[in-house]
Amino acid sequence: MVPQRSVHTLPKVHVHAHLDGSYPRQAVLDLARRRGVDLSEHDLPVRGGPFGTAQGWRDVWEFFDAYGKVPALVADLDDLAGLCRALVAQEAAQGVVYLEPAIEPQLYAPRLGSLREVTRVVLQALGEAGGEHGVEVGSLLTVNTDQDEPIAAELTAVAVEFAGAGVTAFATAGFEEPSGLQRFASCAAAARAAGLPVVAHAGQTGGWECVAEAIDVLGATRISHGVRSVENPDFVRRLVAEGIVLDVAPVSNVALGIVPDLAAHPAPLLHAAGVGVTLNADDQLWFGRSVSDQYTVAREVWGFSDSQLAALAGHGLRIEGMSAATRHRLGAALAAWLEDV
Numbered sequence: 587m588v589p590q591r592s593v594h595t596l597p598k599v600h601v602h603a604h605l606d607g608s609y610p611r612q613a614v615l616d617l618a619r620r621r622g623v624d625l626s627e628h629d630l631p632v633r634g635g636p637f638g639t640a641q642g643w644r645d646v647w648e649f650f651d652a653y654g655k656v657p658a659l660v661a662d663l664d665d666l667a668g669l670c671r672a673l674v675a676q677e678a679a680q681g682v683v684y685l686e687p688a689i690e691p692q693l694y695a696p697r698l699g700s701l702r703e704v705t706r707v708v709l710q711a712l713g714e715a716g717g718e719h720g721v722e723v724g725s726l727l728t729v730n731t732d733q734d735e736p737i738a739a740e741l742t743a744v745a746v747e748f749a750g751a752g753v754t755a756f757a758t759a760g761f762e763e764p765s766g767l768q769r770f771a772s773c774a775a776a777a778r779a780a781g782l783p784v785v786a787h788a789g790q791t792g793g794w795e796c797v798a799e800a801i802d803v804l805g806a807t808r809i810s811h812g813v814r815s816v817e818n819p820d821f822v823r824r825l826v827a828e829g830i831v832l833d834v835a836p837v838s839n840v841a842l843g844i845v846p847d848l849a850a851h852p853a854p855l856l857h858a859a860g861v862g863v864t865l866n867a868d869d870q871l872w873f874g875r876s877v878s879d880q881y882t883v884a885r886e887v888w889g890f891s892d893s894q895l896a897a898l899a900g901h902g903l904r905i906e907g908m909s910a911a912t913r914h915r916l917g918a919a920l921a922a923w924l925e926d927v
């Protein structure tokens with residue numbers, strides 16, 4: 587039998603992880619206890635099973651409902667900083683060398699401070715913890731296309747202010763597609779002018795046309811999900827030609843009913859076609875699977891060999907926000923992982 591290396595030590599990036607859906611479970615439960623909030627494991631259900639089944643979310647509203655409980659627990663900026671630090675520790679233990687969570691300061695502002703102040707505290711906590719754990723941490727300053735149109739310009743100004751100082755990309759997120767991205771085109775243009783790449787959620791509930799819209803209207807160079815691009819082979823060729831990276835989240839896609847099961851996930855097809863595909867957890871707190879677990883899926887469900895796993899993880903080298911030093915470190919660590927049997 588061919589020896590298998592650990593997916594936990596596989597050096598990797600984690601670049602599609604929503605901060606508030608990714609905090610370690612224990613850190614959330616500890617915070618609830620400290621704050622005297624009656625929150626049990628029962629209130630934080632792990633639903634990584636297929637959508638609509640007993641092991642999965644009943645519908646997206648149940649998911650969004652649960653999701654909102656965690657930001658509501660955070661009573662001050664110290665609580666928030668503590669959760670950010672716990673997240674970085676969790677990711678370091680998964681072999682992550684570059685972490686780029688999606689941050690939404692608007693979930694805490696104005697309750698805990700201004701958008702700028704919340705962002706500053708989050709970036710500082712992530713950066714300090716990254717230094718302690720040997721993980722480079724960037725962040726996607728994220729506008730929610732379902733809700734944030736009124737404050738999108740303000741969020742963009744914060745992204746621009748912290749560009750290169752913790753913020754490594756401007757992003758849009760949202761479950762509803764088409765997202766009407768034209769409304770956010772001027773924000774994306776301002777972010778790009780400040781040197782920030784644009785990363786857009788698209789091609790999750792919407793088809794390849796929505797991915798095309800994100801590229802054409804926002805100038806996105808990375809797509810969160812994008813899995814439905816696979817429905818149009820010509821469009822897949824465009825993704826390859828333009829070097830667009832898809833930050834996919836296989837377990838999340840099953841949990842939210844985007845694909846019927848892991849075996850049917852299009853990531854292996856997209857990877858084989860030459861698309862840059864990174865594997866991500868999306869919301870580990872709610873789907874119960876880490877970034878490393880996504881590589882276990884690649885190995886056990888898609889039949890990837892260790893060298894194929896390393897090639898997959900190697901797509902992480904294409905993430906623009908990463909420093910040259912981390913890029914070099916990731917490349918060397920991937921080669922070392924393959925040599926070490």
Ligand SMILES: [Zn+2]
Pocket residue numbers: 602604759787810868
């Ligand atoms: Zn997402």
